[in-house]
Amino acid sequence: MSFTVERGDALMLTGANGSGKTTLLRCLATALKPDHGRATWEGVDLWTDRAACRPKLSLYSHASALWEDLSGPENLRIWAQLGGYAPNIEARLDEVGLELRHEPVRTYSAGMRRRLALARSLLKEPELLLLDEPFAALDPDGRALVVDIANKRRASGTTLIIATHLPDEAAAVCDKRIHLEAGRAVAVP
């Protein structure tokens, strides 16, 4: 398969479990070396020049990359420091609808973790935001929040690629859609 996204586009990837959505996103996020073929971002190869691409990309997936023994604000602060980003923690938490809590992440509910993980992936202010099942484990409020955040980012020029089982929710953000079947792009059923 081969596809191109323009800057500021929002693309939806759909398909059954095991159709290759997550693998594709991980390749785009430089988490996985493509066995075959290649992907570029503004002409720069995503894998061979991954050092240059990584500051511009952000992947939000089921792996939250949070440290369980630290509190939510601490997690965000450390990630911001590691990347050298402005640690505007309270605004970030507010954006994803979390309060400033000092309990360790271990005590958080599944939905709260998802929101915190989303806040973490937004710390970078990425040019390309990859969302893997962003609506999973979230209540209707949470889903609306994700749609809202995604639309805001898109308006400010961020490119979005969303892999999801819920095309109806994602349709509120995306205007393009690719349907995958066994690793190949097929017509939307």
Added chain:
Amino acid sequence: MIIFATQGVIQGGWEYVWTAYITTWVVLAGYGVSLWWRARKEAR
């Protein structure tokens, strides 16, 4: 039996020599056979 060098010279000890040589041959031949066996298994 071996008498541990009372006057400096060790006497006898052929049983140790034979142990050493036979072990060497068993190990080397055994490894060679295992290589042959594994190569055959891999070829199938």
Added chain:
Amino acid sequence: MPAGYIFGVVGLFIFALTALAATLRPGGVRANWEHGIGLYALGLLVYGQYGGLYLAPPDTWMADVARILYVHVPAAWISMVAFTWAFAAAFGALMLERPKSLPVLSAATAVPGIGLIGLAMALTGVQRGLAAFFGILLILTAVECALLWIGNRFFNWTSDTLDHISEASTEVGVVLGVLLLFLGSVFSRPTFNVYWTWDPRLTASAVMVLTFVGVSLLRSSVDDPITRRTWSNVATILAYINIPVTYMSVKWWRTIHQLQSTPDTLSSDMTFWLRLNAWAFLFLSIWFVARRWRIARARALAEAPPELPPAPEIP
């Protein structure tokens, strides 16, 4: 030239000839070319062991027990040699992932290497030894990089080729090392009256063998081929570099003096048989490595993913 060397020269000649013939053969490499050196090694081994048992003179102090040396010492030397191959191949496998850097690195190590050797000529004492050591190390690196470049350019060597050689050499080294430890124990019973002494040589060998057993196990417990290659090559390099440090540390730790088992301290008749057996072990291990390399290559082919059609170009 001492009499023992002629057998080595003949063996290396056979090896070079068969390898060259196999490489230059039109229509690809013929399987089993390494049997030539294997048969030669077997013949040498039978002759050498017979000589060690019956033809060599008994030692002045250890009498007939010293005959164990004709298997013990070659096992020690050649297990070390096999680990050296494993190290050199692991380094090569890492370098061949970036083949373009090879000529640069070769030149960048050759120049200071030659400079250091020149410096060593002018120096004396410890400084001379140090300069010579690092000079030789750099020149060896330069030579290996040059060889890797030639192999990559003209003989289609890849990272995988050398990784398989490293895998094979590690296993052969471990087999010889285990044999060495057992023989050392058999030898030490009549000479020191114990099965095991904590002398530096013995302890360092045991640690060395255990380290490489660990490397082999690491290799067998990683599933992804490329990850496995990188990890085990790095582990091989670290394990090899650790050998001299281990030896130094246990030497300082317990120093029980022990007869030196180098040819210089033995009578010339004994050195002849020692050399002969060492050559036999060397060629036998070359044969083993070659056989084991084929198995590793066959396994890699079996687990390789199926070929995909070429990817479309990105506009």
Added chain:
Amino acid sequence: MIARIIKQTFQVAYKDLLIEWRSPQRVSGLFFFALVLVILVAFTADASPGVLKKTAGGALWLGLLLASARSLDLSYAIETDNDALSGMVRWPVHPAAMFYGKALANTAVLTLVGMALTPMVVVMYNAPVQGSWLQLAAVLVLGGAALAAPGTFYALLTTRARASSVLLPLLLFPLVVPALVAASRATALLMDGDAMGEAGSWLSLLLAFDLLHWSLDGLFFGLIVEER
């Protein structure tokens, strides 16, 4: 670039130590684990007081070594729970910073456990320190660093490999034999009286081991941390 790596190194180390600080049961668990081992060595050796005194250094370092294997496993468990390690690779945190940060934190934990363990060994093995306390502290720091650097390296390999809990000791323990020998000999000499002034040469061996592994392992870490 270098300044950024150094900064990230300390940030990673700070993060690891903060996590240790937040769950102190981990470090205290390590301490008691090592203590039990030290006691068991004395029990099983069943040696006379004179001999026991000589084994004190060895027992201390054996306890620390076995505790270090546990502690290294745990130091990666916090990263792999939610895949924070891959998150750091892609953030991107420089591999060298990840290695040196984690190794520094592990060194700190091991040295701390060692320092708490030393008085226990002194009392139970009846081995009062006759050498200088400063040198003993140096042995603990350098020895902790010597276990931590290859440990941080190999623990990453083994957390991702199959049969990891068996593999780490098999890979790590033979490799750290020089450090173990040097640290335990130096400790024993400092406790039992260093008539020949040999402790210094053991310390320099330890230092050489540290230099070798802190440089090489940091260099190679980038090759192994990336999931291809």
